Amino acid sequence: MTWMVWTLPTAIFFSSIAAMLAGMTIWELRSPTVERKGFLPISTTRGDRLFVSLLSAAFIHLGIIGFTTFPLLVASALSVLWLLILMRWG
Amino acid sequence: MAYQIENTQQGEKYNTIFSKVPAAERRKRSARSRLRKRVLLGTYIVLLMLPIYWLLNMSLQTNSEILGSMTLWPQNLTFDNYIGIFTDSSWYMGYVNSILYVVMNMIITMLVALPAAYAFSRYKFIGDKHLFFWLLTNLMAPPAVFLLPYFQLYYSVGLFDTHIAVALAHCLFNIPLAIWILEGFMSSVPKEIDETAYIDGYSFPKFFVKIFIPMISSGIGVVLFFLFMFSWVELLLARTLTSTDAQPIGMIMTRTSTASGIDWGTLAAAGMLTILPGILVVYFVRNHIAKGFALGRT
Amino acid sequence: MNNKVQNNRAWLLVLPMLVLVAFSAIIPLMTVVNYSVQDVLGPHARFFTGTEWFSTMLNDPALHAAFGRQVAFSLIILAIQVPLGIGIALLMPKKGWQASAVLILITLPLLIPWNVVGSIWQIFTRNDIGLMGWSLSEIGLDYNLTRNASDAWFTIILMDVWHWTPLVAMLCYSGLRSIPEAYYQAARIDRASKWAVFRYIQLPKLTNVLVIAVLLRFMHSFMIYAEPFVLTGGGPGSSTTFLSQSLTTMAIGQQDLGPSAAFSIIYFLVILLVSWVFYTTIMHMQKDKNSQGGA
Numbered sequence: 001m002t003w004m005v006w007t008l009p010t011a012i013f014f015s016s017i018a019a020m021l022a023g024m025t026i027w028e029l030r031s032p033t034v035e036r037k038g039f040l041p042i043s044t045t046r047g048d049r050l051f052v053s054l055l056s057a058a059f060i061h062l063g064i065i066g067f068t069t070f071p072l073l074v075a076s077a078l079s080v081l082w083l084l085i086l087m088r089w090g
Numbered sequence: 091m092a093y094q095i096e097n098t099q100q101g102e103k104y105n106t107i108f109s110k111v112p113a114a115e116r117r118k119r120s121a122r123s124r125l126r127k128r129v130l131l132g133t134y135i136v137l138l139m140l141p142i143y144w145l146l147n148m149s150l151q152t153n154s155e156i157l158g159s160m161t162l163w164p165q166n167l168t169f170d171n172y173i174g175i176f177t178d179s180s181w182y183m184g185y186v187n188s189i190l191y192v193v194m195n196m197i198i199t200m201l202v203a204l205p206a207a208y209a210f211s212r213y214k215f216i217g218d219k220h221l222f223f224w225l226l227t228n229l230m231a232p233p234a235v236f237l238l239p240y241f242q243l244y245y246s247v248g249l250f251d252t253h254i255a256v257a258l259a260h261c262l263f264n265i266p267l268a269i270w271i272l273e274g275f276m277s278s279v280p281k282e283i284d285e286t287a288y289i290d291g292y293s294f295p296k297f298f299v300k301i302f303i304p305m306i307s308s309g310i311g312v313v314l315f316f317l318f319m320f321s322w323v324e325l326l327l328a329r330t331l332t333s334t335d336a337q338p339i340g341m342i343m344t345r346t347s348t349a350s351g352i353d354w355g356t357l358a359a360a361g362m363l364t365i366l367p368g369i370l371v372v373y374f375v376r377n378h379i380a381k382g383f384a385l386g387r388t
Numbered sequence: 389m390n391n392k393v394q395n396n397r398a399w400l401l402v403l404p405m406l407v408l409v410a411f412s413a414i415i416p417l418m419t420v421v422n423y424s425v426q427d428v429l430g431p432h433a434r435f436f437t438g439t440e441w442f443s444t445m446l447n448d449p450a451l452h453a454a455f456g457r458q459v460a461f462s463l464i465i466l467a468i469q470v471p472l473g474i475g476i477a478l479l480m481p482k483k484g485w486q487a488s489a490v491l492i493l494i495t496l497p498l499l500i501p502w503n504v505v506g507s508i509w510q511i512f513t514r515n516d517i518g519l520m521g522w523s524l525s526e527i528g529l530d531y532n533l534t535r536n537a538s539d540a541w542f543t544i545i546l547m548d549v550w551h552w553t554p555l556v557a558m559l560c561y562s563g564l565r566s567i568p569e570a571y572y573q574a575a576r577i578d579r580a581s582k583w584a585v586f587r588y589i590q591l592p593k594l595t596n597v598l599v600i601a602v603l604l605r606f607m608h609s610f611m612i613y614a615e616p617f618v619l620t621g622g623g624p625g626s627s628t629t630f631l632s633q634s635l636t637t638m639a640i641g642q643q644d645l646g647p648s649a650a651f652s653i654i655y656f657l658v659i660l661l662v663s664w665v666f667y668t669t670i671m672h673m674q675k676d677k678n679s680q681g682g683a
Contacts, residue, residue, distance in 0.1 A: 029216070048220075140520075142496065218398075236417075368495075372492045
């Protein structure tokens with residue numbers, strides 16, 4: 001495993017992704033999602049909205065890292081906010 | 091069936107034009123259009139074959155003739171380039187290696203892709219759509235991204251420089267592709283067939299092998315063609331995961347380029363030989379390809 | 389086909405495939421992410437760099453240029469190959485030995501290893517020993533792909549069209565074959581024009597295979613590596629250096645693992661976004677079509 005050169009931040013990152021997937025599965029088993037149409041142009045399920053918010057979170061981070069001098073936490077805060085908005089009204 | 095309605099309207103418009111044209115004239119026109127089709131297609135095929143012909147031409151010449159003058163066909167026909175390849179084990183083992191890992195990949199992929207495609211075509215399960223999209227993203231992952239981790243991964247599990255390593259690595263894009271195509275074919279088989287078979291007392295494995303697989307044999311033919319194709323033509327991963335024992339032919343070909351110049355004749359002959367297995371594969375699946383993918387995907 | 393049964397035991401059928409693909413996909417992906425936040429000099433000499441590589445890569449003008457070339461290349465070849473492929477599929481004979489023969493000849497370029505495709509074209513376009521290069525020089529054109537960037541571009545696009553149009557043609561051909569003869573008969577009775585037949589019978593049937601064709605072509609053209617590498621080596625200068633080649637040079641040639649990993653991730657995210665948008669649009673178009681009870 002040493003060749004995978006793990007670091008603490010990336011380990012936390014992947015664990016939280018795994019935790020999210022597990023959480024979504026349990027949530028789905030407890031109460032199955034209903035496809036609905038929010039402000040996104042397509043009708044989505046819960047999983048779709050999570051995917052959209054994760055993908056946009058990646059691009060928000062890239063944008064902040066690459067083209068501004070704001071600290072990374074700004075990007076993360078924005079992403080979490082965006083995730084909540086999407087999950088609720090997306 | 092919206093287009094049929096529109097079709098009739100269009101048709102009426104053309105009726106009035108066509109009815110002024112006598113029948114003989116129309117026949118002549120259709121013969122002329124058939125001829126034009128033939129000529130266009132023929133031109134395309136000739137253009138398509140030219141680079142391959144040129145390779146063949148060079149493979150049948152000696153290096154001095156290749157470099158000496160411009161000849162449209164071999165003046166002194168020679169098979170030395172081919173004989174050189176077939177009598178040197180370090181050369182022909184390249185072909186054996188490539189064929190070995192391609193066949194292994196086809197077998198592994200089919201074994202795991204058939205049940206998975208069946209699951210996607212028949213059942214809804216948690217995360218099915220996302221799983222399907224994730225599979226497709228693996229088709230998009232540029233192998234260049236993965237080269238170094240691949241090398242280390244296979245090195246650490248002790249598979250480096252084996253055929254199975256390349257076969258497993260090619261599963262990355264071949265399994266998703268196989269599932270994608272097979273799912274379409276399987277969805278075109280009515281569900282009632284499954285249900286009747288279960289009522290008749292077939293177990294799932296028996297039904298799958300005896301009834302279901304024969305029904306989608308065209309699909310399997312098409313998939314095998316694509317599996318062969320993408321595994322055979324891929325070189326980046328294959329050469330990263332091998333060094334001497336399982337080196338693909340594409341890598342061995344780079345030996346023709348040395349400090350003293352390029353051995354054009356051998357390069358061309360080796361290139362020609364990489365085309366042959368492909369011809370064989372297309373020949374076997376030609377009717378299945380013609381039958382189509384589009385079946386289930388309406 | 390909307391009569392699927394809800395059954396989570398279907399996961400058992402998917403599991404073997406998942407294990408295999410995950411082994412080849414997820415472990416390397418995790419490693420790439422790990423690389424991207426460190427400066428890896430050796431297994432025991434590595435330093436955490438955080439997001440530094442990402443900001444370097446995002447602001448690297450050479451990569452911007454490679455990205456621009458890549459997008460231009462993918463759009464150009466799609467714009468040529470899709471119409472050309474449809475056209476050829478329409479010309480192909482429908483049955484008999486001619487159909488088989490044409491099919492075999494046309495699929496030939498697809499089955500040639502990619503580096504051999506590069507070699508074939510390298511030989512074919514050389515001014516001294518290649519048919520095309522020699523002919524162009526003979527008729528007085530100053531054609532030289534190692535010196536002239538526009539010649540190099542022209543040749544690479546020609547090579548890709550040569551190599552991949554057959555895939556589009558083959559998929560469209562199989563799509564056309566799935567149209568029942570009755571449709572054509574109806575059209576003949578209506579005396580529909582060829583254009584009407586194409587527009588209202590053939591094209592709708594082709595959309596599904598065209599989706600496969602465009603997705604496959606987009607994805608493959610976006611990671612094209614071996615053919616231009618063998619043909620032009622990315623030159624002259626860096627005029628034909630596409631993304632995969634920049635990446636490989638960085639990772640293997642210069643051993644800059646961190647930056648190349650960061651770059652890979654950005655590259656992958658872009659492809660993911662484009663493919664997702666494309667895939668979702670198509671899926672929703674199909675769903676709308678089905679819900680209207682048509683086709």
